[in-house]
Amino acid sequence: MSEAVRTLIVAEDPLARAGLAALLAQTAGVVVAGQVGEEEATAAAHALVGVEAVLWDLGWTPDGHLSALIQFIEAHATPVVALLADPALAGAVRAAGVRGLLRRTARAEQLAAVLQAVVYALVVFDESLLAGPPTATTLPTAEPVEPLTGRELEVLRLLAEGLSNKEIAHALGVSDHTAKFHVNAILAKLGAQSRTEAVVKAMRAGLILL
Template identity: 45%
Template structure:
């Protein structure tokens, strides 16, 4: 018998949290183990609740940097996440920092549960409407250096020198947490699995010179 999937819910609207919890608990094989708003320490909460997966409703507003940083932190701690997006054009940044499931907010509950299960098992799930803008954006970005922001380029250049996050943060007068966020974004944009691979790929594309 398959064990219930332990899901931790994140949503700023308490009514959305309540609604999602009810949907997932009603006849599905999911068990909601924790609920919180996005301003919580989501990694610390995940360590308490020990979910199999995180379901994060992004609401109707644009996805902001703070929530993207939290997604990156979850990925760094080995916690898979599925994100509910407001529209089809907002998935790229969430994907780059670690979300492995990208669905629109109006997804049907059966598809949502299937996506949660698939991502928990190591698969990637994109809603069809979300996938096309992402593929197009990635294809447009690959040839040129403009796939990286100026700050990401600065961070990448210092990574190429073999500097740790703390030194990079000191050099750029930003926090280590922000450096970590930029590193995750760089890896996502370049399709790299490590810092070293990101430097190698960037060098091959002429984004940096060693």
């Protein structure tokens, strides 16, 4: 997988598609490969080269859109992250086989992190859309080489939000050098080569949940 996930945006509302594309353009972890309505989703998934994930907006009234989502998932192996407005329908959407489930109000960095995660075979659900405890699982489970300190876990959560070293330093009230030291320590302990890989491995190990 490339560092930036090639993502197909699916939404019936063209304004929603444009809004999601603009939101994802703010992140370094995602490239929008295309924007289509539900009826064009299957054709686009076949036609577009290298689509790695699908971001599917179910709109404000998703009842009538679930069948299209189910048909797509049954026909394609490409992981789908669904955006949902009504928590009451979360169970039905999860049962459809989505790999990620977030609220329609999710921030750009959350969208990017989950799109990255599902490409690595993770399942990531917003805890507010679950009746039980938060879920972020995959097999096999990856554990850090060494346990992270409390401060490193703080830094890790800020990494997951997409903050730079300078922004992490400001948020924690430490120097840029100290922030960089913690980031490097996290990468070493998780055996990660990049910040993105560190976040993905941390979610896989259950260290952080969105």
